[in-house]
Amino acid sequence: MLNNQHQFNTSVAISTEDVDRINKKFYGRYNFPWYPSFLEKYSSQALWLTALNQELGYFDNSRVVNQPKIWVAGCGTNQAVITALKYPESEVLGTDLSKESLAAARSLAEQLNVTNLRLEERSLNEVCYEEEFDLIICTGVIHHNYDPSMPLRALTKALKQDGILELFVYNYYHRITTTSLQKAIRMLCSTTDNPNTELEHSISERMINDDSANYSDFMSAFINTMRNWNESAMADAILQPVEYSYTVESFDDLVQQCNLEIVAPCLNSWDKAEGRLSWDVKFGDEKVQQQYHTLPDVERWKIGNLLKLEQSPHIWFYVQRKDSSYAAKPIKKICEEFLSTRFTKMSCEYQHFVIQDDNEFIAEETPKSKPHPKFPQDKVAAKVFMKCKGDKTIAQILAELNLSLSQYEINELRLHLTTPAYPYICAV
Numbered sequence: 307m308l309n310n311q312h313q314f315n316t317s318v319a320i321s322t323e324d325v326d327r328i329n330k331k332f333y334g335r336y337n338f339p340w341y342p343s344f345l346e347k348y349s350s351q352a353l354w355l356t357a358l359n360q361e362l363g364y365f366d367n368s369r370v371v372n373q374p375k376i377w378v379a380g381c382g383t384n385q386a387v388i389t390a391l392k393y394p395e396s397e398v399l400g401t402d403l404s405k406e407s408l409a410a411a412r413s414l415a416e417q418l419n420v421t422n423l424r425l426e427e428r429s430l431n432e433v434c435y436e437e438e439f440d441l442i443i444c445t446g447v448i449h450h451n452y453d454p455s456m457p458l459r460a461l462t463k464a465l466k467q468d469g470i471l472e473l474f475v476y477n478y479y480h481r482i483t484t485t486s487l488q489k490a491i492r493m494l495c496s497t498t499d500n501p502n503t504e505l506e507h508s509i510s511e512r513m514i515n516d517d518s519a520n521y522s523d524f525m526s527a528f529i530n531t532m533r534n535w536n537e538s539a540m541a542d543a544i545l546q547p548v549e550y551s552y553t554v555e556s557f558d559d560l561v562q563q564c565n566l567e568i569v570a571p572c573l574n575s576w577d578k579a580e581g582r583l584s585w586d587v588k589f590g591d592e593k594v595q596q597q598y599h600t601l602p603d604v605e606r607w608k609i610g611n612l613l614k615l616e617q618s619p620h621i622w623f624y625v626q627r628k629d630s631s632y633a634a635k636p637i638k639k640i641c642e643e644f645l646s647t648r649f650t651k652m653s654c655e656y657q658h659f660v661i662q663d664d665n666e667f668i669a670e671e672t673p674k675s676k677p678h679p680k681f682p683q684d685k686v687a688a689k690v691f692m693k694c695k696g697d698k699t700i701a702q703i704l705a706e707l708n709l710s711l712s713q714y715e716i717n718e719l720r721l722h723l724t725t726p727a728y729p730y731i732c733a734v
């Protein structure tokens with residue numbers, strides 16, 4: 307077993323070259339992700355950069371430099387384009403091993419006249435960038451490789467000493483159903499050692515549409531949801547030839563092995579949609595809660611992963627080089643700084659492009675603005691937001707509102723107001 311990650315469907319993983327070849331073919335056939343229905347084009351990156359720095363715990367906007375050089379590693383069809391549109395003042399590089407996915411990205415970039423993006427066909431297993439990037443985004447990529455630590459080492463090498471890497475790998479407890487189904491399909495098709503995606507695809511479609519099979523309730527419920535999925539989503543979930551998945555514990559081991567360390571969780575759109583904002587556990591028992599809070603962040607998140615299982619967040623973290631000149635800030639300290647900071651409302655206009663029937667994107671005449679919706683939906687966050695006028699600290703606002711929040715609630719408030727998922731306020 308390679309390292310101590312959880313191996314699931316890795317029987318075709320014979321060598322790096324084999325797996326790269328298999329992935330190239332797979333993502334050539336199933337471009338991922340599928341076409342977005344809209345795209346947002348910004349003329350300034352201030353809102354995104356501020357929110358990113360705030361999520362990392364730097365309310366003075368100092369952690370990630372002003373015009374970060376960005377690499378979207380394993381960018382698929384649109385992630386590098388979306389990043390270049392959000393960071394128009396930065397140089398963005400997008401790489402992927404799938405020619406077809408890059409062609410889709412190129413076509414999007416041309417349609418939206420994106421001029422700050424370079425796209426290159428490269429495997430992460432063969433790149434040799436050295437200390438080049440301030441920000442690297444690599445989501446959903448390394449767990450599909452022969453040995454995930456190999457591309458991760460390449461990312462470490464490419465990161466500047468004080469750079470930040472946004473990294474997402476599968477959560478072991480999210481993958482139980484998908485991986486069991488995937489393995490069953492592969493056994494059914496006798497393709498465990500030799501992928502035959504077309505055969506697996508046709509058998510999966512039949513299984514998805516089979517109303518009378520006596521699968522477990524859990525499996526039936528999952529299969530039912532897949533009936534509305536498009537081909538790429540289905541393929542990504544159950545036909546991907548190689549996948550590893552991780553717990554916070556094994557993820558921490560993996561990043562440590564690659565000379566990296568966890569900085570903070572990254573609140574992503576999936577967890578936002580599910581309302582899974584925090585890794586922390588809320589215990590009803592005071593003694594247990596106190597004991598829990600004696601532990602460092604990563605240890606608490608490991609426990610959160612074990613106790614929340616399938617309801618824990620995605621393993622999606624910001625990490626940095628172990629030799630970074632910044633120490634990873636404990637969440638408690640970030641919350642204290644949040645409480646003692648004055649904030650004002652932030653907003654930013656963007657051009658909204660909507661997809662047409664012929665897959666062309668057309669700009670709407672009137673610009674839209676972020677954040678959207680205009681007011682936080684969370685009740686406490688909305689009350690605090692209304693009072694953020696740059697004159698009072700969050701602690702003063704909470705006192706004025708007569709709100710006494712626990713450590714857990716303060717952290718949720720911070721996430722609900724200051725992060726890229728909820729970019730409502732910025733420090734003055």
Ligand SMILES: C[S@@+](CC[C@H](N)C(=O)[O-])C[C@H]1O[C@@H](n2cnc3c(N)ncnc32)[C@H](O)[C@@H]1O
Pocket residue numbers: 326329330333338339379380381382383385401402403404407428429430431444445446447448450451457542
């Ligand atoms: C699940 S998709 C994720 C795409 C994108 N990162 C996102 O989150 O939307 C995985 C992508 O990683 C790419 N990929 C996998 N292994 C790679 C490697 N070794 N080097 C470069 N790209 C790779 C695939 O071609 C595919 O486009």
